[in-house]
Amino acid sequence: MKVAIIGAGNMGGAIALGMAKGTIVAANEIFVADPSQANLDKLKQQVPEMNIAASNAEAVKDADIVILAVKPWLVNVVLEAITLNNNQMLVSIAAGVSIEFTAPEGFWDSRQERQKFMLHAEINLCSL
DSSP: OOEEEEOOSHHHHHHHHHHHHSSSSOGGGEEEEOSOHHHHHHHHHHOTTSEEOSSHHHHHTTOSEEEEOSOGGGHHHHHHHOOOOTTOEEEEOOTTOOHHHHSOTTTTSSHHHHHHHHHHHHHHHHTO
16 A cells, blocks of 8 residues: 655654554555655655655545645645645645545535545554
């Protein structure tokens, strides 16, 4: 299972390190992108098997799970620059950013669709 983490600051870095030390996702299946080379170098030094991506687009390519670990005001900028497919799960840890904001326009046309999505997400997370 490939996991892409966009953002290698305090939160993204902690998530990447925690996942790499766990048993569910192999460290070589974690791809991290960040504009700060220093943040990426620090992660790579701690977990050499972890992959460092040159861009957000490279990190999310073929990822099963995409974790958005950026400041709230950067969420829109990042989402506009990447392309996700229907099989990818997007997880955002940006404070104050609603799930509706991260979905494409028209995605939440009905409350029923949102409920189905949330149930699907819960099932996927529980199956990890």
